[in-house]
Amino acid sequence: MIKTAEDVWASCLRFIKDNITPVGYKTWFEPIVPVKLEGGALTIQVPSKFFFEFLEENYVKIMRSALVRELGKDARLLYDVRLENSYSSKVPQTVKIPSSNRAPMKAQNVTFPAKNISREVKNPFIIPGLQKVKVESNLNPNYCFENFMEGESNRLGRSAGMAVANKPGGTSFNPLMIYGGVGLGKTHLAHAIGVQVKDKYPDKTVLYVSTEKFIQQYGDAVLKNNNRNDFLHFYQMIDVLIVDDIQFLSGKTKTQDAFFQIFNELHQNGKQVILTSDKAPVDMQDIEQRLLSRFKWGLSAELQAPDYETRIHILKNRLYRDGVEVPDDVIEFIAKHIKTNVRELEGVVTSLIAQSAFNKKEFSLSLAKTIVDKFVKNTKKEVSVDYIQKVVSKYFEIDLATLQSKTRKRHIVQARQLAMYFSKKLTKSSLASIGAQIGKRDHATVLHACKTVDNLAATDKNFKTYVEEISKKLSF
Ligand code: ADP
Ligand code: MG
Numbered sequence: 001m002i003k004t005a006e007d008v009w010a011s012c013l014r015f016i017k018d019n020i021t022p023v024g025y026k027t028w029f030e031p032i033v034p035v036k037l038e039g040g041a042l043t044i045q046v047p048s049k050f051f052f053e054f055l056e057e058n059y060v061k062i063m064r065s066a067l068v069r070e071l072g073k074d075a076r077l078l079y080d081v082r083l084e085n086s087y088s089s090k091v092p093q094t095v096k097i098p099s100s101n102r103a104p105m106k107a108q109n110v111t112f113p114a115k116n117i118s119r120e121v122k123n124p125f126i127i128p129g130l131q132k133v134k135v136e137s138n139l140n141p142n143y144c145f146e147n148f149m150e151g152e153s154n155r156l157g158r159s160a161g162m163a164v165a166n167k168p169g170g171t172s173f174n175p176l177m178i179y180g181g182v183g184l185g186k187t188h189l190a191h192a193i194g195v196q197v198k199d200k201y202p203d204k205t206v207l208y209v210s211t212e213k214f215i216q217q218y219g220d221a222v223l224k225n226n227n228r229n230d231f232l233h234f235y236q237m238i239d240v241l242i243v244d245d246i247q248f249l250s251g252k253t254k255t256q257d258a259f260f261q262i263f264n265e266l267h268q269n270g271k272q273v274i275l276t277s278d279k280a281p282v283d284m285q286d287i288e289q290r291l292l293s294r295f296k297w298g299l300s301a302e303l304q305a306p307d308y309e310t311r312i313h314i315l316k317n318r319l320y321r322d323g324v325e326v327p328d329d330v331i332e333f334i335a336k337h338i339k340t341n342v343r344e345l346e347g348v349v350t351s352l353i354a355q356s357a358f359n360k361k362e363f364s365l366s367l368a369k370t371i372v373d374k375f376v377k378n379t380k381k382e383v384s385v386d387y388i389q390k391v392v393s394k395y396f397e398i399d400l401a402t403l404q405s406k407t408r409k410r411h412i413v414q415a416r417q418l419a420m421y422f423s424k425k426l427t428k429s430s431l432a433s434i435g436a437q438i439g440k441r442d443h444a445t446v447l448h449a450c451k452t453v454d455n456l457a458a459t460d461k462n463f464k465t466y467v468e469e470i471s472k473k474l475s476f
Pocket of ligand 1: 147149182189314346
């Protein structure tokens, strides 16, 4: 008997219905219409983009299982998504989007070298009590190389990342340190390397961990369970270790020690380490020298803000993946005005899609303008103390360490006071926190600095110029 799309979908529904809540079923599955069955691919029509995303995010597993039961393991799911707002037509259009064809990352079974351990190693990622040690890679399969657009701004990092992924531990890029400002793709690129390693070398154990999580796990291991050794052993048997936002190790000496031991063991054994940071190793603070010097062993690759061409490229790819059609002039407008980072670029796209969906508006230039305006305004408020210090040091042509040092040389004191003054004015940080970040001063010093700057700006013409010029540099 030849199966039709309706038959297959009806059987899937029976299976799904048994496995999810009645409300979920009613809301998300009843409105779906089966459209076509062709060569093991079932196409279903869903009422909106939002619907599609919700299904993919929440029900993709159960749908996959249902479909595999019906059509075998090569089954594929395709969506027809009704587009309510296509700028080119008033009639609802549909767009075809494949179900995320990347399977969720599988857990990895790991055998422990018996010599190291007397009892079972605890995996800090799982609740104690579970028997088998499975290591979830924590990788996001959507953060892959295919989705990471290449440009001048990321070429070095991207190609080094590729090289590492193709030969983990076997290049001189060990560790590979990816650094750069917020939203420029560090996390994405780090994941992409891991995802590609898993594609090429399924047997390698890859682990992604944020530094915050690492610190927390270390704390738990030591304080609560007193099993520092288990913690170290766990990390030392990873083949490709990715640690994100390593700058957060700053000031955490105990955790740095642990990381140092893990790093050495991995490096000696030809395992790959990938690190990301918001600063270049030379600018990292409160990180032990021996660790910093390790960071410099391999390659440090900076991610910079993408240029115009790359921004266009990223926008188009994003919209394509979202199944949304937007006129070129709107894309160009966004790319021209949102320059600082990719996260913002994506934020604008998300807003644009949401706004036009909710208000039934077209993707027009004027809508884009309103949204971009809002973003540009919001970014102005987001100047950080770090950024201010950088701008001020650069302005006076001194380095950051000097700005923060204890020196009482007049021009450096002034630079430091200006950094404090602008931090108070432009960020939401408290006096105490500003002081702590600018060379570990107390809040009284910052307060004094603010008063001094006010006074000098009113009485000293040169100084007034400093204030004005720095002010300009700080306002994007
Ligand atoms: P960071 O870790 O540097 O703060 P992320 O890796 O979180 O930045 O990137 C922010 C967003 O921008 C993510 O959604 C990421 O997918 C996207 N992104 C960054 N760089 C690129 C790129 N070159 N191509 C496509 N998307 C990118
Ligand atoms: Mg990140």
